[in-house]
Amino acid sequence: MTSQTLPPRTTAAVSLTPRRPGRTSSWALGLALLAAIGGIAAMGAVGATVVPMEAASGYYLTDTPGWYQAAVVAGFGSLVPWSLAGLAAIVLGVIGLRSGGGRTRAITALVLAASAPFLALAALLGGMGIGAALL
Numbered sequence: 001m002t003s004q005t006l007p008p009r010t011t012a013a014v015s016l017t018p019r020r021p022g023r024t025s026s027w028a029l030g031l032a033l034l035a036a037i038g039g040i041a042a043m044g045a046v047g048a049t050v051v052p053m054e055a056a057s058g059y060y061l062t063d064t065p066g067w068y069q070a071a072v073v074a075g076f077g078s079l080v081p082w083s084l085a086g087l088a089a090i091v092l093g094v095i096g097l098r099s100g101g102g103r104t105r106a107i108t109a110l111v112l113a114a115s116a117p118f119l120a121l122a123a124l125l126g127g128m129g130i131g132a133a134l135l
Contacts, residue, residue: 025102028092035086039120047127
């Protein structure tokens with residue numbers, strides 16, 4: 001075979017996925033912020049009220065009034081959608097990193113979504129500490 005019978009080489013890479021620079025990373029960052037802020041707000045509210053309520057009603061959560069028990073369960077139950085938003089942010093952040101558009105937003109979203117559960121725990125413990133200090 002001679003070089004004249006070979007097909008010519010193409011140097012341009014063909015992308016099979018459409019390029020949308022930054023859109024995926026923006027969604028990832030928005031969902032990561034939603035997960036972090038929602039988790040911090042829910043756990044901060046529970047943490048700030050649980051110590052004074054138990055001091056007034058009794059040592060155990062079951063000693064508190066029924067409406068307060070339902071509020072605490074709802075506060076902890078609200079962590080499910082915040083966690084799902086964080087997982088979606090992680091997935092979209094990885095996709096944003098792979099697509100190459102909005103790398104800074106994608107990395108920020110990944111870091112924020114991965115640290116959101118720890119921030120929520122810190123809000124719970126901080127709220128409980130503040131509530132105990134105010135007694």
